[in-house]
Amino acid sequence: xxxxxxxxxxxxxxxxxxxxxxxxxxxxxxxxxxxxxxxxxxxxxxxxxxxxxxxxxxxxxxxxxxxxxxxxxxxxxxxxxxxxxxxxxxxxxxxxxxxxxxxxxxxxxxxxxxxxxxxxxxxxxxxxxxxxxxxxxxxxxxxxxxxxxxxxxxxxxxxxxxxxxxxxxxxxxxxxxxxxxxxxxxxxxxxxxxxxxxxxx
Numbered sequence: 055x056x057x058x059x060x061x062x063x064x065x066x067x068x069x070x071x072x073x074x075x076x077x078x079x080x081x082x083x084x085x086x087x088x089x090x091x092x093x094x095x096x097x098x099x100x101x102x103x104x105x106x107x108x109x110x111x112x113x114x115x116x117x118x119x120x121x122x123x124x125x126x127x128x129x130x131x132x133x134x135x136x137x138x139x140x141x142x143x144x145x146x147x148x149x150x151x152x153x154x155x156x157x158x159x160x161x162x163x164x165x166x167x168x169x170x171x172x173x174x175x176x177x178x179x180x181x182x183x184x185x186x187x188x189x190x191x192x193x194x195x196x197x198x199x200x201x202x203x204x205x206x207x208x209x210x211x212x213x214x215x216x217x218x219x220x221x222x223x224x225x226x227x228x229x230x231x232x233x234x235x236x237x238x239x240x241x242x243x244x245x246x247x248x249x250x251x252x253x254x255x
Contacts, residue, residue, distance in 0.1 A: 056253050057194055058134060059187070059213060061205030062144035062163065064088070065223050066127040067154050070118060070146065071100065077117045080107060087207040088226050093145060097179055104176055111149055111174035118150055123157055130242035131158055138202075138253065141194075143187045145209055147179065164190055188212035202252050204245060219252030221245060 063069045063086070075083035082103050090096040104110060134140055142163040144151070149168050155161060166186070169178040183189050191201045191213045203210070203217040206225040214220030214236060222230055222238040223245050230238045239245045 055139075055199050056218075057139040057141055057199045057201055058249055059141050059143045059191060059194075059201055059203040059217070061187075061207065061210050061223075062142050062146055062151075062154070062165075064206040064225075065124075065204060066131065066142070066158060067123050068121055070114070070121065070150055073121055074114055074117045078107070078109065078113070087145065087209045088229070091208040093181075093209060101176055101178070110176050111168065111170050113174075114150065118153055121154065123154070126242045128158055130246060131161060133246060134249065135159075135161065137255070138249070139199075141190070143190055143203075143213065145181075145186065185212060188216055191216050202249055204249075219248070221248050 060066065069086050071086055072084050075081060080103060083100065085096065085099065087093065087096065090099075131140065140161055142161050144163060144165045146165050147168045148165055149170075151163055151165055155163055164182060164186070166182050167180050168176055169180065170176045187210065191203060194201050201213075201217040202219045203213045204221040204223045205214060206223055206229075208229065211233065214222070220236060222233065222236050224240055225238055237248055239248060
């Protein structure tokens with residue numbers, strides 16, 4: 055039995071923080087897990103910038119409402135879900151994810167949660183579990199699933215490498231260069247074919 059685990063941002067939807075950076079004109083918020091391997095360092099950096107500019111959850115949600123899936127993402131996901139179980143594993147937050155999941159046809163997503171006050175000021179965050187993507191893949195394997203994984207960033211590498219088959223998708227030149235053993239695709243049709251081949255279809 056197979057289950058395919060996909061990253062969300064950069065794979066199915068544009069990067070939320072980059073979109074928010076463009077909406078606010080704050081270039082420092084463009085930094086993502088493609089640039090910073092340590093997620094805690096990245097989030098503390100983001101929270102400090104939000105605090106400095108008096109921005110919070112409400113403003114980010116307004117930006118998210120305007121984000122659409124990448125061209126072809128929903129069709130890819132619909133076809134993938136027609137022949138295999140699919141789980142979105144993301145380091146985004148439940149407070150961000152709902153409108154994006156609606157536009158993608160409500161796939162299952164495992165993500166994290168933000169800590170915030172009544173005004174929407176973001177004060178911290180809680181990870182679902184340590185090394186959440188890798189931990190989830192290992193848990194799925196422990197109950198009899200063969201996992202296939204795809205993502206674009208540093209925080210996806212562990213789940214990709216731990217899976218029966220793993221792929222980089224729309225990743226950076228540096229990550230691709232540093233991981234030459236991983237197939238790297240830029241088109242959904244290529245990724246779909248790679249997943250089918252891994253399943254022996």
